[in-house]
Amino acid sequence: MPDNTIARRELTFAQAINEATHQAMAADPTVICFGLGVTDPGAIFGTTRGLEEAFGPSRVFDMPTSENAMTGVAVGAAIAGLKPLMTHQRLDFFLLAMDQLVNSAAKWHYMFGCQFNVPITIRLIIGRGWGQGPTHSQNLQAWFTHIPGLKVVMPTTPADAKQLLLASIDDPNPVLFLEHRWLHNLTDDVPEQPTHGLIGKARVARQGDDITIVASGYLTLEAIRAADYLTGVGIKCDVIDLRTLSPLDWPAIFKSVHKTGRLMAVDSGALTGSIAGEIIARVASERFADLKVAPRRLAQPDVPEPTSFGLTRGFHIRSRSIAGSALEMMGETGDVLLGQLPDPVPHDVPGDWFKGPF
Amino acid sequence: MTDDQLEMRLLGAMLRLRMVEEAIAAHYPEQEMRCPVHLSIGQEAPSAAFSLAVQREDLAVSTHRGHAHYLAKGGALGPMIAEIYGKSTGCSKGRGGSMHLADKDAGFMGTSAIVGNSIPVGVGLGLALQIQGRAQASCVFIGDGATEEGVYYESANFAVVKNLPVVFLCENNRYSVYSPLSVRQPEGRSLTRVATSLGLTSVEVDGNDAIACYHAVDRALQQARGGGGPQFLEFHTFRHLEHCGPNDDDHLDYRQPGELQSWQQRDPIDLLQAKLLLTNHDLSSEIQPIRERISNEIETAFAEAAAAPFPDLEECMRDVYA
Ligand SMILES: Cc1ncc(C[n+]2csc(CCOP(=O)(O)OP(=O)(O)O)c2C)c(N)n1
Numbered sequence: 001m002p003d004n005t006i007a008r009r010e011l012t013f014a015q016a017i018n019e020a021t022h023q024a025m026a027a028d029p030t031v032i033c034f035g036l037g038v039t040d041p042g043a044i045f046g047t048t049r050g051l052e053e054a055f056g057p058s059r060v061f062d063m064p065t066s067e068n069a070m071t072g073v074a075v076g077a078a079i080a081g082l083k084p085l086m087t088h089q090r091l092d093f094f095l096l097a098m099d100q101l102v103n104s105a106a107k108w109h110y111m112f113g114c115q116f117n118v119p120i121t122i123r124l125i126i127g128r129g130w131g132q133g134p135t136h137s138q139n140l141q142a143w144f145t146h147i148p149g150l151k152v153v154m155p156t157t158p159a160d161a162k163q164l165l166l167a168s169i170d171d172p173n174p175v176l177f178l179e180h181r182w183l184h185n186l187t188d189d190v191p192e193q194p195t196h197g198l199i200g201k202a203r204v205a206r207q208g209d210d211i212t213i214v215a216s217g218y219l220t221l222e223a224i225r226a227a228d229y230l231t232g233v234g235i236k237c238d239v240i241d242l243r244t245l246s247p248l249d250w251p252a253i254f255k256s257v258h259k260t261g262r263l264m265a266v267d268s269g270a271l272t273g274s275i276a277g278e279i280i281a282r283v284a285s286e287r288f289a290d291l292k293v294a295p296r297r298l299a300q301p302d303v304p305e306p307t308s309f310g311l312t313r314g315f316h317i318r319s320r321s322i323a324g325s326a327l328e329m330m331g332e333t334g335d336v337l338l339g340q341l342p343d344p345v346p347h348d349v350p351g352d353w354f355k356g357p358f
Numbered sequence: 359m360t361d362d363q364l365e366m367r368l369l370g371a372m373l374r375l376r377m378v379e380e381a382i383a384a385h386y387p388e389q390e391m392r393c394p395v396h397l398s399i400g401q402e403a404p405s406a407a408f409s410l411a412v413q414r415e416d417l418a419v420s421t422h423r424g425h426a427h428y429l430a431k432g433g434a435l436g437p438m439i440a441e442i443y444g445k446s447t448g449c450s451k452g453r454g455g456s457m458h459l460a461d462k463d464a465g466f467m468g469t470s471a472i473v474g475n476s477i478p479v480g481v482g483l484g485l486a487l488q489i490q491g492r493a494q495a496s497c498v499f500i501g502d503g504a505t506e507e508g509v510y511y512e513s514a515n516f517a518v519v520k521n522l523p524v525v526f527l528c529e530n531n532r533y534s535v536y537s538p539l540s541v542r543q544p545e546g547r548s549l550t551r552v553a554t555s556l557g558l559t560s561v562e563v564d565g566n567d568a569i570a571c572y573h574a575v576d577r578a579l580q581q582a583r584g585g586g587g588p589q590f591l592e593f594h595t596f597r598h599l600e601h602c603g604p605n606d607d608d609h610l611d612y613r614q615p616g617e618l619q620s621w622q623q624r625d626p627i628d629l630l631q632a633k634l635l636l637t638n639h640d641l642s643s644e645i646q647p648i649r650e651r652i653s654n655e656i657e658t659a660f661a662e663a664a665a666a667p668f669p670d671l672e673e674c675m676r677d678v679y680a
């Protein structure tokens with residue numbers, strides 16, 4: 001029976017991030033928040049709204065266009081006792097900071113024999129659509145998972161965005177918090193109370209015995225849409241929303257594959273060197289006997305993402321391609337049935353709320 | 359070129375840049391230019407000046423706000439508009455959009471959507487010009503925000519060490535998106551003085567005075583081409599519309615009250631027109647045909663861009679490697 005005493009509280013993904021930041025900063029005076037535009041009228045798509053008013057300009061501030069230096073500044077502040085939360089409006093802008101991320105943030109704890117730890121959280125927004133193009137839409141999450149010492153989270157739901165951001169700020173390690181621009185307006189129930197300790201735990205978003213679909217971030221929504229459609233044609237999917245990309249929740253993946261015997265890993269990054277590839281490799285080498293059919297990776301083509309509306313039509317993985325692959329793995333010829341799962345039109349926006357320009 | 363001719367040409371050049379950007383702003387709500395656009399309305403004077411002083415054999419790179427620079431370097435209008443429409447006839451075949459423009463034939467070697475990204479590339483162009491013994495300049499357009507990136511200092515330093523034929527053209531419009539200089543750089547900071555201390559020959563220019571811009575750009579280009587080493591020009595100017603997109607966003611109050619209006623009163627086109635009216639006789643009748651010619655050119659570019667086909671997915675998968 002549903003518990004009617006708990007009021008439903010709907011927030012958008014962006015509001016959930018905002019609430020988590022307010023709660024983290026209220027609970028812990030060592031948390032500071034900075035990044036280009038965090039105090040401007042856009043407030044990073046609303047996610048940093050009200051922070052400066054609530055916590056003052058010494059804890060919440062805009063910064064020079066100096067991503068690499070400011071990441072190093074965060075590392076220094078962190079090892080001296082603060083918990084910096086940085087934000088970048090696009091992951092691509094943060095690429096200037098690879099030195100400080102990889103050579104400092106990821107190393108300071110290990111390299112100096114555990115004298116220090118680096119509790120920083122770096123929010124990176126991944127763009128897509130409306131001509132974001134080659135340098136505003138890169139899904140480089142696999143790069144970050146390749147660096148020992150970094151944690152990487154990638155929430156899908158508003159509730160997870162909140163809980164994972166709180167967990168990231170709490171975490172004594174550098175955490176990259178990847179948020180997909182197309183999720184910002186997603187609405188769902190979000191518990192008001194802060195919770196802790198979610199990093200490293202996947203979520204089973206749909207349950208089924210036939211096939212395991214492993215997804216993360218925005219693609220989880222496409223996987224769920226595909227799974228719901230497949231239910232209607234008698235195919236039951238386990239949809240695993242990874243939530244954390246590093247460290248990965250291997251027990252959750254192994255358990256599901258043991259049940260279904262079929263594995264599809266979907267990934268918003270380019271195919272070669274993808275997290276999907278890592279998942280397939282690990283399952284194939286450690287759980288080979290569980291597999292009934294060859295596992296599949298669905299990822300972006302190994303091509304820079306172009307800008308043009310024409311060039312991006314069909315470029316991204318959508319529920320239709322996920323469902324089509326699932327049908328093939330089940331030995332069905334999918335095309336006829338797939339008539340009911342058309343790609344959204346226009347293909348380059350997440351919904352009516354998005355009218356460009358970024 | 360007489361002063362009078364220079365002034366009329368500057369006016370024509372600014373009008374063209376202004377009218378192109380206005381046309382983009384006017385068409386943008388049709389939702390057919392599906393990519394971010396950063397317009398230069400209010401900042402035309404340095405580009406117009408550049409268009410008269412630069413030679414085709416000089417090279418240039420620019421930023422996200424690159425339409426005016428591309429056109430000023432002689433980049434073709436039609437392919438630029440087609441690029442913003444994402445069409446296969448676009449200068450970058452629809453792969454780059456507004457933020458990634460290039461016209462190699464015109465010596466316009468690219469723009470970048472990543473702040474600071476094209477600065478060292480421009481210095482590399484200068485290195486090639488020097489090694490190949492070509493007496494030309496490489497021109498690097500940047501904004502004030504880009505001077506906060508480490509790569510600016512690293513690039514300027516190398517250009518000075520090697521005495522490269524590089525001209526940095528910095529349009530200081532006082533903002534990076536919504537962030538004023540006051541939250542990014544210390545009060546009283548002069549980008550020109552910083553550049554001087556880096557070893558660049560540096561000049562500060564009223565970036566809304568097209569004539570002053572012309573003389574400064576012309577001198578800097580000649581210096582660089584003649585072995586005088588890297589140059590830095592700081593143009594004080596102002597963007598009238600929002601950072602990204604076709605609208606006025608002054609109601610968001612991120613700028614000082616009256617700041618935009620005071621800059622609009624010093625609109626570079628109005629300023630030059632006012633000056634010309636003092637000496638020129640009969641300006642409006644001379645401007646009318648110029649405007650008409652530009653309008654026709656723009657209409658053709660938009661009509662052709664709208665009519666051109668989109669590239670398709672198959673095209674998208676090609677050309678990852680040379
Ligand atoms: C490395 C990087 N950081 C941040 C951004 C986001 N961004 C896009 S344009 C811009 C403003 C840069 O300001 P400025 O250099 O003064 O150029 P303007 O827009 O004023 O012409 C910023 C911060 C980016 N594109 N790249």
Ligand SMILES: [Mg+2]
Pocket residue numbers: 501502503529530531532533534535
């Ligand atoms: Mg600026």
